[in-house]
Amino acid sequence: MADYSDNQSHEEDLEHSTRRSFFKQSTAFGAIALTPAALVRAAEHQWDEKIADVFEKMPLNIEVNGVKHSLKVEPRTTLLDLLREQLDLTGTKKGCDRGQCGACTVHVNGVRINSCLSLAVSNEGKKITTIEGLAVGDNLHPMQDAFIRHDGFQCGYCTSGQIMSAVALVKEGRTHSREQISEFMSGNICRCGAYSNIVKAIEDVKNSGL
Amino acid sequence: MNPFTYVRATETSGAIRALGRDSHFLAGGTNLIDLMKMGIVTPEKLVDITHLPLKHISRTPTGLSIGALCTNSEVADHPLVLKHYPLLSMAFNAGASPQLRNMATVGGNMMQRTRCPYFFDTALPCNKRVPGSGCGALQGYNRMHAIFGASDQCIAVNPSDMSIALTALEATVHIQGARGGRILPFADFHRLPGDTPEKDNVLEPGELITSLTLPLPAFPDHVHYLKIRDRTSYAFALVSVAAALQLDGGNVRAVRLVMGGVAHKPWRLEAAEDFLRGKPATVENFRQAAYLAMQGAKAYAYNQFKLTLAPNAIVQALKTASGVTA
Structure with a gap:
């Protein structure tokens, strides 16, 4: 330098x-x-x-997909940028970067959030799950599998956010009707318009009792 | 985003002491981080308050106490809130997205800034963002803007759904400052723009919202939160109405009506409430109440439609809340 x-x-x-x-x-x-x-x-x-x-930089202890990290992060770094730029977990996407599109959805302590609006340093001690943390070895998570079978995407850019949101949605029990699924998936925008197939994939996972 | 110092507070008094000039409390961050990315808010220091012990939801002898750091979804989904204060759950679930509701706190929701596009664009004038620079919305694209209580300095509206329900439920705000605490009626927390639109509310520098209290449940049924927006979900209100009724046979024993999307603060419809109290719950009376509620409304070039939409929304909310259709 x-x-x-x-x-x-x-x-x-x-x-x-x-x-x-x-x-x-x-x-x-x-x-x-x-x-x-x-x-x-x-x-x-x-x-x-x-x-x-x-x-x-600030010290940050954070667990991502079961791996513990002790990091130094600049306070301005968002959780999204930490995942993508420092931990090379680029499955989580940056869409609007303003909390409007849902492409950056991850789970923090099991709860879905927009990682673009969360400062990395405010996640001290938290457990993060990203799209990379869903599959077990070569076995896809049932929601990933359902998205493939139902063609729940076209370009795929929103897909990791959609899947993270959908996994949380099923856990929250907000799958009583197609209308409820749509309402509680409204934080994930798909510009290709794959919504109907996304809803089918979610219904499929819910009906198989997972 | 401008560089800033990050401080993590572990107790309330320490958080208040740590707050200095040009600094902000950071809770859920859903509004603040967005505003910082846009260069609208440029703090020198953020005091992270998410570790403070302000996350309770508990019964009290006089009602329910809700810690300011509870997330929107924690309150919306809480069994006591669902059972005794369903209007509040409905309002929460009408706002933002599930992800944002999982992050955003109750105190932060009260502090969220307007979504006026002139406030959000640093290239345009806005008295709220830069006092004295003018109001771009007054002669500009003002479709989303106020029809009540505006001034020639600012015609922005408060975007919170939660606050509309809390006004209707007559909640109380608990505030802690360096020199002690104070308690305010929720309706007195937000303010009208007047000549100082940069002030959204009456919070003084260095003060922290610590909790809300709700009075004993008075409206466990016959409530409705109607939100009219440009798409089915995940959009700010053009007009919203919180309606809460106590019905005695076919008569209105008690009623609360508050509108959102129409003013710089939750807009309580006292004339409509006074008219309805003691009268039969009929659609004709709902229409008369809506007519009275609209007295003094003033529209601008692009929000004339609200003068028709708002009274219709009031009638519809009352019909849904009461179950009366004729």
Whole structure:
């Protein structure tokens, strides 16, 4: 990497000094749990240079598809970007990136959410399941199998989100009618319009008692 | 998204102390993270409050207490809410998508910003986003906008479905600040735009919503939340109506009517309630109540249709809630 320009270093120092004063305050409050003790100590001793790179990222312990990770993430990183860019789990798709399309749907502690609107750091200690975590070896999850059999997709971009949502839907017991399935799948948009086959796939899984 | 410092709070007083200038509490994030990606909100610090112990739903001698960090779906699906406050469940399930309801909290729902397209586009004027810059909607595309209580500074509407039901149920808001707590009627939490449309509500800087309380159940049946929108599901309201009735034989013993999608805050229809109370529950009386509710309504270039849609929605909500069709 090239050296930082003077200007850049100056800006970074300013930024760190703001953060340093905050960390000092936070030790006085005694209520803030984010900061490893070493960082607080470093801040009190004004060891700016040594801890500069640590300040840029936050520690994050997270379990994804049964694998535990101890990571460092920039606070702005969304759970979606963490999965795709840092953990190479690109099955979860980025559609609108604004919580409107559902392509990024994953399960957090068993509950379906939009990973594009969740900061990675706010998932400390959580268990994440992505589309990659559904199959067991070569055996597809029944919902994956049903989507294939019923042609529940065309281009496939929304499919991993649809399947993650559908798996949660069955678990929630919101499959009493086609209307209820449609209503509770409304957070997943399919621009190809495969909706009727998606509903059939979900009914199939529900009827087989899985 | 602008860079920010992330702080995780473990107790309420610490969270309040950690909040500084240009900082925000982070709960579900469904609105805040979106606004940050758009550059509409650019905090220097986020205080993550999701670890605070504000997640209870419990009976109290005077009703039900709901922690501010309960998610929308936790409240909507809770047996006590389904049985005693079904109007609230209906309103929750009319809002957003299942994924968003699993993330969004009750306190965050109260804090969500307007969906006015001029507020969401940083290239356009908006007094709510940049005070003094003007209102783009006033002379612009104002199809989704207010017909009640607007000002020449702002004609945006509050997008929350939950808040419409909580106003109808006469909920109470519990707020904690650095100098102590206070309790507000839910109806006094949101405000009209006036000359300060940048303020959606009466929360002071550094204050945190900690819980809501609902009074003892008064409307366990004869309720309906009617939401009219551009598609069947997952869209903001053009007009919505929360209707709750107590029927005594064929007469209206008690009634609450609140409209959404029409004002900067949940819009309670007191004149309509006063008219209906004690009268026979008939469609003719529902129509007269709707007529009274619409007095003072003012439409703009593209939302004239709401002047017809809103009274029809009031009548329909009352018909569905009461079961009266003639």
